[in-house]
Amino acid sequence: MKRDKSLKKLLSSKKSQSSLFGQQVVGDAQAKEEKRVNILNTINSPQDIKKLGRQQLKALAQDVRDKIIEVVSKNGGHLGGPLGAVELTLAVHYVFNAPYDKIVIDTGHQSYPHKLVTGRKDNFHTLRQYKGVCGFCNIEESEYDVFGAGHASTAISAALGIAKARDFTNENHKVVAIVGDGAITAGLAFEGLNNAGSSKTDILVILNDNRMSISPNVGAVSNYLNKIVLHPSYFELRKKTGNFLRNMGIAEESVYKLSKAEELLRTLATQGLFFESMGFQYFGPIDGHNLDELIPALQNVRNLKGPVLLHVKTEKGKGYEFAEKDIDKFHGMSPFDPINGQKYVAATNITYTDAFANALIRIAEENDKIIAITAAMKSGTGLNRFEKHFPERAIDVGIAEQHAVTFAAGLAISGMKPVCAIYSTFLQRAYDQIIHDVCLQNLGVIFALDRAGLVGDDGPTHNGPFDIAYFRAIPNVTVMVPKNENELQHMLYTATLIDGPCTLRYPRGTGIGVGLDPELKKLEIGKGELIKEGDDLLILGVGPILYDAMHAAEELKIDAAIVNARFVKPLDEELILQHSKKIKNIITLEEGTINGGFGSAVLELLNKNGIKSNIKIVGVPDKFIEHGKPDIQKKLAGIDKESIKKVIIEILG
Numbered sequence: 001m002k003r004d005k006s007l008k009k010l011l012s013s014k015k016s017q018s019s020l021f022g023q024q025v026v027g028d029a030q031a032k033e034e035k036r037v038n039i040l041n042t043i044n045s046p047q048d049i050k051k052l053g054r055q056q057l058k059a060l061a062q063d064v065r066d067k068i069i070e071v072v073s074k075n076g077g078h079l080g081g082p083l084g085a086v087e088l089t090l091a092v093h094y095v096f097n098a099p100y101d102k103i104v105i106d107t108g109h110q111s112y113p114h115k116l117v118t119g120r121k122d123n124f125h126t127l128r129q130y131k132g133v134c135g136f137c138n139i140e141e142s143e144y145d146v147f148g149a150g151h152a153s154t155a156i157s158a159a160l161g162i163a164k165a166r167d168f169t170n171e172n173h174k175v176v177a178i179v180g181d182g183a184i185t186a187g188l189a190f191e192g193l194n195n196a197g198s199s200k201t202d203i204l205v206i207l208n209d210n211r212m213s214i215s216p217n218v219g220a221v222s223n224y225l226n227k228i229v230l231h232p233s234y235f236e237l238r239k240k241t242g243n244f245l246r247n248m249g250i251a252e253e254s255v256y257k258l259s260k261a262e263e264l265l266r267t268l269a270t271q272g273l274f275f276e277s278m279g280f281q282y283f284g285p286i287d288g289h290n291l292d293e294l295i296p297a298l299q300n301v302r303n304l305k306g307p308v309l310l311h312v313k314t315e316k317g318k319g320y321e322f323a324e325k326d327i328d329k330f331h332g333m334s335p336f337d338p339i340n341g342q343k344y345v346a347a348t349n350i351t352y353t354d355a356f357a358n359a360l361i362r363i364a365e366e367n368d369k370i371i372a373i374t375a376a377m378k379s380g381t382g383l384n385r386f387e388k389h390f391p392e393r394a395i396d397v398g399i400a401e402q403h404a405v406t407f408a409a410g411l412a413i414s415g416m417k418p419v420c421a422i423y424s425t426f427l428q429r430a431y432d433q434i435i436h437d438v439c440l441q442n443l444g445v446i447f448a449l450d451r452a453g454l455v456g457d458d459g460p461t462h463n464g465p466f467d468i469a470y471f472r473a474i475p476n477v478t479v480m481v482p483k484n485e486n487e488l489q490h491m492l493y494t495a496t497l498i499d500g501p502c503t504l505r506y507p508r509g510t511g512i513g514v515g516l517d518p519e520l521k522k523l524e525i526g527k528g529e530l531i532k533e534g535d536d537l538l539i540l541g542v543g544p545i546l547y548d549a550m551h552a553a554e555e556l557k558i559d560a561a562i563v564n565a566r567f568v569k570p571l572d573e574e575l576i577l578q579h580s581k582k583i584k585n586i587i588t589l590e591e592g593t594i595n596g597g598f599g600s601a602v603l604e605l606l607n608k609n610g611i612k613s614n615i616k617i618v619g620v621p622d623k624f625i626e627h628g629k630p631d632i633q634k635k636l637a638g639i640d641k642e643s644i645k646k647v648i649i650e651i652l653g
Helices: 014-020 028-035 054-075 080-084 086-095 112-116 121-126 155-168 187-199 216-229 232-247 252-270 273-277 291-301 321-325 352-366 383-389 401-413 424-439 467-472 485-495 545-556 573-580 598-608 630-637 641-652
Strands: 102-105 175-180 203-209 281-287 307-313 370-374 394-396 417-423 446-450 478-480 502-505 529-532 537-541 560-564 567-569 585-593 614-620
Touching: 054 080, 054 086, 054 112, 054 121, 054 291, 080 086, 086 112, 086 175, 086 203, 086 291, 102 155, 112 121, 155 175, 155 187, 155 203, 187 203, 187 307, 273 281, 281 291, 291 307, 352 370, 352 383, 352 417, 352 446, 352 485, 370 383, 370 401, 383 394, 401 417, 401 424, 417 424, 424 446, 424 467, 446 485, 467 478, 467 502, 467 567, 467 585, 467 598, 478 485, 485 502, 529 545, 537 545, 537 573, 537 598, 537 641, 545 560, 545 585, 545 641, 560 573, 567 598, 573 598, 585 598, 585 641, 598 614, 614 641, 630 641
Parallel strands: 102 175, 175 203, 203 307, 281 307, 370 394, 370 417, 417 446, 446 502, 478 502, 537 560, 537 585, 585 614
Antiparallel strands: 478 567, 529 560
């Protein structure tokens, strides 16, 4: 049975879909499919790939897709990117000799095929689970993961560093950077391209372009030209032609001009002028799902000297109909039914992201100065919903957090009210712009930090525990932390009424389930909330972690005063000092780093006022928390309910 009757054909009907995922379907097609050997089961390293014929490689590509869909449908994870990178991954490992040759995969979310063929297939079912396979490249997990990354656009810079180190130590391995078209829009990627192009260092950058399209005519011409220029005889002909012209007495300057004219003609036809202008030899675009094109192309550019860029066209979600049709939805998925592509039981409570988006829409209906900005995370931050209401006031700047912040500063200085909705972990990239362009000028930019705290299965590259500490250190900024989704909407409204910069952070996932007030209200700046009076213990906290503390105190039958600080900066000094003067046992709580966080702010306040207390800080310790379910991560960090109980027992002696 031909391999094209595997996943893609199986997914063409509900009857055949059921066959793939274990439901009973009769018929000859199923019997033939079951007889075919699963080639992925025979692949233990990239060396095994090199033993396969071209048809076997194509069959392996489908096995890899089947496995990715099977595991991601159960565990959640990235889907569209990995499915689109299958043939490219196989071709790279077929041509190059990893781990001797260094393959750097940008962002790492497209690395699932790479993991499956580099010795991790038998453990792949543990993807994104605690102590299981990481969802991104991880240098501690495998020697094949050359550079760990969960943020985009690092591959070119890292690969250039690896290539330079190779040159310094007189080694001769190849260095390959695989970069997506989204990642290459970031400033860091351009900096890497600029440096690599001028360095003349041997490095291959593969641009995995899964968004742009080419018209048929241009594509046909491009394919024809690449059949010529990707053949070794082309480079030999260029060399011989140059030597011939020199022997004829043609000046070197003229030979150079003729060569550049030829390159200009080629790059104009193949869309490579930009990369050639940066010092790269450009080839492409070629079909990134056609192994008969990919492998010869890689073989022919493998030994070229200097910086080379190979432009490869792929489709996100390739081979899985639902992912092909809805790229945004299937970029990253929670567990879903692979038969119909639908997520399993939805959460009953509103998410913090939805609460933010709903409130922002309501506020923008009354305030035409509101401009929403995100950095390639429109759906993740809820701004896709905002865009439906205000298409002209929702701006996605791409993977460019630094630009997003300074762009927001420009809007603010011109009288607008920009709201930067960016994941906490990604906003770290724009720290200088936050300080210099926003806070120094005391501009009214609102930073809405989604995914603050621990994020679960995505792990340390995506955890956001640092924002409280890194904002606390900056003058002029107001730092707010809501304890639930209702308080979040009021804080967002309050932020729009503050003249200077402010930030509010909220976690990933569903809210507490308290319900939302119909009317938005302004909170008094720097004023906390006394939730409960008490005498034995003072619990000071910010964020949803307060609920765990309240439950812990109730279960231990502790008479605790509980304060929701709301504001980390400015602190409600009066409220905190009032209770800390009469209650000596104090616990501070935050789902953020202990170093420089809310607890540190409280300690500084008590020290300044000469109050000596028995105080314990509960927060994320000074280490990176590995991936796992949120409850596992919180336990590892010592910020879950049981850990809080232990701290209460310890402090009360």
